[in-house]
Amino acid sequence: MVKLNHKKKEQYTKRIVHALQDGNKELFLENFLKLHPSDQQDVFIHLSNPLRKKVYAFVSPKQFTEVFEGLSIEQQKLFFAEVKENYSSAMFNHLFTDDVVQFLVEIDAEKADHILDKMNEEKANKVRVLLSYQEETAGAIMTKEFISIASTDTAEKVIEYLRTVAPNAEIIYYNYVIDKDGVLVGVVSLRDLITARPDEMIENIMNSHAVSVDEDLDQEEVAKVIQKYDLLAVPVVSKDHRLLGIVTVDDIMDVMEDETTEDFGEISAAKGATDIGLSAFSAAKKRAPWIVLLMVLGLITGGVIQQFEDTLESVVLLAFFIPMIMDSGGNVGTQSLAISVRGLALGTIQKDGFLRLIRRELTTGALIGFACMLLISTIVFFIYGNGMLGIVVGVSILCTLSISAVIGALIPIIIDKLNIDPAVASGPFITTLNDIAGLMIYFTIATKLIEYI
Numbered sequence: 455m456v457k458l459n460h461k462k463k464e465q466y467t468k469r470i471v472h473a474l475q476d477g478n479k480e481l482f483l484e485n486f487l488k489l490h491p492s493d494q495q496d497v498f499i500h501l502s503n504p505l506r507k508k509v510y511a512f513v514s515p516k517q518f519t520e521v522f523e524g525l526s527i528e529q530q531k532l533f534f535a536e537v538k539e540n541y542s543s544a545m546f547n548h549l550f551t552d553d554v555v556q557f558l559v560e561i562d563a564e565k566a567d568h569i570l571d572k573m574n575e576e577k578a579n580k581v582r583v584l585l586s587y588q589e590e591t592a593g594a595i596m597t598k599e600f601i602s603i604a605s606t607d608t609a610e611k612v613i614e615y616l617r618t619v620a621p622n623a624e625i626i627y628y629n630y631v632i633d634k635d636g637v638l639v640g641v642v643s644l645r646d647l648i649t650a651r652p653d654e655m656i657e658n659i660m661n662s663h664a665v666s667v668d669e670d671l672d673q674e675e676v677a678k679v680i681q682k683y684d685l686l687a688v689p690v691v692s693k694d695h696r697l698l699g700i701v702t703v704d705d706i707m708d709v710m711e712d713e714t715t716e717d718f719g720e721i722s723a724a725k726g727a728t729d730i731g732l733s734a735f736s737a738a739k740k741r742a743p744w745i746v747l748l749m750v751l752g753l754i755t756g757g758v759i760q761q762f763e764d765t766l767e768s769v770v771l772l773a774f775f776i777p778m779i780m781d782s783g784g785n786v787g788t789q790s791l792a793i794s795v796r797g798l799a800l801g802t803i804q805k806d807g808f809l810r811l812i813r814r815e816l817t818t819g820a821l822i823g824f825a826c827m828l829l830i831s832t833i834v835f836f837i838y839g840n841g842m843l844g845i846v847v848g849v850s851i852l853c854t855l856s857i858s859a860v861i862g863a864l865i866p867i868i869i870d871k872l873n874i875d876p877a878v879a880s881g882p883f884i885t886t887l888n889d890i891a892g893l894m895i896y897f898t899i900a901t902k903l904i905e906y907i
Contacts, residue, residue: 467485474505479512487511491520497527503536505533510537515544523553527560543572549578550624552705555584579830584699592676593669595691595709596699599624602632605639610644610652624701625687631660638689638697643874666691669698677706696798751886755780758890769907771838772900775847776893778830782851783858783892784885787821790815790862791884798870811863819859823852842906850899854892860889 466485473482474638485496498509498521510518513527522530522545534557546554547568558566558581558769567675575674581597587593601623603612612629620626629647631640638658650659666689680688680703687702753863759766759776766772794811797803803811815894900907 463493470497474508482512491524491652495524496519499761506536508539515541516548519545523549530557539572547574550597550599550827551580551584552595554581590673590692592667592671592701595673595700595705597624598699601626601629602697602702603629605631605657609647609650609654611646612656628687630689630697631656635758636696638664638666638691638695664689673709676701678708678712755889759892762901765901766899769903779854779892779896780889781849782787783854783888785859787854787862787884787888788820790859790867794863794866798866814858815859815863816856819856823855827852842903845907846900846903850874850896853895857891858888
């Protein structure tokens with residue numbers, strides 16, 4: 455298997471395209487099957503429709519699975535529609551169960567049922583089991599292609615067994631030991647098998663404290679377990695500790711990518727609209743509700759300004775500093791939001807750490823505010839020659855940044871306590887709250903000291 459740099463990939467692509475154009479199956483397979491699956495995918499997605507049809511004719515369904523499983527869902531849907539039903543059914547039979555599930559949950563339910571009906575019955579039943587789990591749980595993302603052995607086997611017998619089953623297993627580095635009832639009792643690594651004496655019993659070399667996760671555990675928590683213990687895969691067990699499947703690290707990488715994309719959507723108030731493949735209408739439909747909500751909240755900001763209309767009329771120059779007050783508060787609040795959401799995601803904010811976080815953010819905001827107060831007060835004094843105006847603006851900045859830092863850190867924690875994704879405390883939402891708080895502070899201070907300005 456060859457991994458290519460950019461120049462070599464271009465050379466291989468030209469050979470592959472020429473072989474397809476000439477209908478030379480032997481030359482095509484010789485060059486195409488040498489490539490790493492990732493490079494096969496890169497070559498394949500840039501082929502024209504007529505050339506892709508030749509690929510389907512030259513490559514067996516089993517060989518094509520390595521290309522198909524690495525494509526995006528949208529690409530999979532496109533290429534699935536191009537192949538014949540018998541070809542796709544055979545391909546799904548060779549895909550790992552979790553990859554089949556990942557595709558089926560993204561298409562029409564009726565079409566998914568039809569695919570399952572055409573698949574091998576045993577494989578289809580495994581897929582149906584995974585589809586029965588709640589989305590984004592360990593059970594829903596696990597695969598059934600794992601290796602289980604008995605504690606009474608010898609190392610030599612297991613190694614011989616691996617030669618037979620390894621091609622159909624997603625990972626062979628971990629071999630899970632189960633009893634006669636299917637209960638997980640330990641794990642043996644491939645390294646342990648190779649270094650053990652051939653006649654050594656598995657029960658003597660296995661780790662009887664195998665790390666596992668419950669079938670209904672949230673996928674983000676599964677990721678934390680894999681990260682914490684530096685695992686390539688983690689077994690998924692039932693309530694009575696029977697081994698059901700495994701979740702591999704490559705699947706967790708996909709999960710974390712999806713979760714990160716979702717969080718970016720939440721924080722930017724663009725949930726569900728981060729896919730650049732969406733049409734303008736679909737993107738607008740998903741983003742509009744947040745924008746409308748924030749627009750309505752913006753009316754409150756306008757109401758605050760209207761409430762202090764007399765103060766503004768008395769000192770029109772106060773209006774000059776409104777954007778600076780609002781922007782500064784929003785920026786500090788967004789920084790605190792990122793810290794709080796990240797802490798919640800990593801589980802670093804515990805009960806005893808809650809007050810410490812709020813105290814730290816308040817102090818941080820105050821220190822930043824104090825520095826900004828000194829700077830802006832000095833600038834206002836030298837430009838406008840009005841020391842009291844500088845004090846009003848400076849103290850407002852100090853108070854606004856202190857409060858904004860607390861709001862940015864506190865809102866996600868409150869939302870998390872309500873069992874809602876803390877990322878919905880989006881940047882625009884926090885910014886709007888801080889705009890309102892900043893204006894209230896600014897105009898309240900200005901009103902109290904209006905006669906001295």
